[in-house]
Amino acid sequence: MVNILPFQKTQGLINEIDEFLDKVSEASMVVEQTYLHYIDKGADHYLDEKMQQIFDIEARADGIRRNVATVMYTLMLMPDTREDVLTLLDFLDNVLDDCTHLIASISISRPELPDEFKPAFKELTIEVVIARLVMHG
Secondary structure (H helix, E strand, C coil), X not given: CCCCHHHHHHHHHHHHHHHHHHHHHHHHHHHHHHHHHHHHHCCCHXXXXXXXXXXXXXXXXXXXXXXXXXXXXXXCXXXXXXXXXXXXXXXXXXXXXXXXXXXXXXXXXXXXXXXXXXXHHHHHHHHHHHHHHXXXX
């Protein structure tokens, strides 16, 4: 009889990595939504809601990353692949950290944006999010 437990663990690991990648994408979208809202409406309750949302996303992603690392160190037999995957997850975790810092920064500093610059700030926000995803996503 063939033991399929390693294959089940591998599929579970793949699912968790997919969820982690979804969290990175979700965090980038939250940053974009937050900045675009801030440009249009300034600081309001929405900013606080998005701050909590980004904290929740990062907390869930950190849990996934820790679980993936635990499974890979205890059950996976290919150390080369393990290190590649864990390095990638750590790198992407930095993107999540950046997203959290971006929202915290605007939440704390609450800069005044002159109306004549708002369209340019919107365009810049979208371009930065796209560039960040291309560079790290």
